[in-house]
Amino acid sequence: MTITSYVTSLFSLEGKTALVTGPGTGIGQAIAVGLARAGADIIGTYHHTPLDDTKSLVEQTGRSFHSYQVDFADPKSQQQSVDAMLNSHSIDILINNAGTIKREQAAYYSEEHWHDVMNVNINSLFFLTQKVGQQMLQKGQGKIVNIASLLSFQGGVFVPAYTASKHAVAGLTKAFANEWANHHIQVNAIAPGYIATNNTQAIRDDASRNEEILKRIPAGRWGKPEDLAGAAIFLSSSASDYMNGHILAVDGGWLAR
Ligand code: NAP
Numbered sequence: 001m002t003i004t005s006y007v008t009s010l011f012s013l014e015g016k017t018a019l020v021t022g023p024g025t026g027i028g029q030a031i032a033v034g035l036a037r038a039g040a041d042i043i044g045t046y047h048h049t050p051l052d053d054t055k056s057l058v059e060q061t062g063r064s065f066h067s068y069q070v071d072f073a074d075p076k077s078q079q080q081s082v083d084a085m086l087n088s089h090s091i092d093i094l095i096n097n098a099g100t101i102k103r104e105q106a107a108y109y110s111e112e113h114w115h116d117v118m119n120v121n122i123n124s125l126f127f128l129t130q131k132v133g134q135q136m137l138q139k140g141q142g143k144i145v146n147i148a149s150l151l152s153f154q155g156g157v158f159v160p161a162y163t164a165s166k167h168a169v170a171g172l173t174k175a176f177a178n179e180w181a182n183h184h185i186q187v188n189a190i191a192p193g194y195i196a197t198n199n200t201q202a203i204r205d206d207a208s209r210n211e212e213i214l215k216r217i218p219a220g221r222w223g224k225p226e227d228l229a230g231a232a233i234f235l236s237s238s239a240s241d242y243m244n245g246h247i248l249a250v251d252g253g254w255l256a257r
Pocket residue numbers: 021022023024025026027028045046047048049050070071072073074096097098099100120147148149150191192193194195196197198199200
């Protein structure tokens with residue numbers, strides 16, 4: 001076997017269909033395009049951001065792209081769209097990427113923000129994974145990658161709901177992995193470090209906070225969304241068939257500090 005065919009047999013996603021939530025921008029878009037370049041057809045969900053750019057980037061790789069509108073803050077809308085999706089597609093890879101963050105001091109954190117963040121980041125993730133997982137259990141195979149956070153390990157400041165939700169993402173990753181590992185479904189997570197996306201625009205715009213963060217990152221720079229693609233391909237491919245319930249940090253060394 002040549003080096004190229006050995007690497008291809010480990011990492012190729014040819015013939016697979018990946019559902020990526022929130023691939024309109026940032027990390028989700030980079031992962032969707034990365035998976036497509038590795039051979040997967042892509043289904044994307046959006047709430048506000050049209051997926052035209054992502055569709056065009058995916059189609060340039062020769063793979064197909066379908067999209068569905070889902071509001072993960074609204075469980076009812078989610079249920080109908082997810083049923084429609086699963087009736088039309090057989091999902092091999094699920095990337096739970098959609099997420100939101102609301103900044104407010106814990107002492108004054110509003111109930112509305114709390115429920116919004118919990119609905120999008122953890123409640124919807126659970127019910128979507130449950131539904132897609134049922135289909136994977138019938139097929140006897142699947143790959144699930146949750147997008148966790150450094151705040152799956154640390155407390156953060158002014159983002160209590162986000163921190164609670166991302167700790168829960170890490171916990172659910174292990175809980176699903178334990179139940180499904182012997183059905184050949186690997187459930188793992190990626191914990192991105194500080195990545196330059198819409199989500200982090202506010203802290204990048206704050207010069208002193210930006211400097212503080214950069215000083216602590218051993219790699220000395222913010223991550224780019226494309227920095228996450230390799231880990232996502234790895235956790236979606238047979239190269240990771242004996243990995244279960246792992247939270248893989250891609251953080252320029254932040255947690256090692
Ligand atoms: P982003 O560009 O703002 O992407 C967030 C995505 O989530 C968007 O595609 C958005 O879709 C979707 N979304 C938000 N609320 C939704 C809702 N109610 N219903 C459906 N979709 C919704 O930010 P990002 O940084 O790439 O974030 C992607 C993931 O990485 C998130 O889970 C985030 O917590 C995580 N993360 C990011 C960082 C970082 O430094 N950037 C670090 C750790 C973890 P629409 O645009 O259509 O609303």
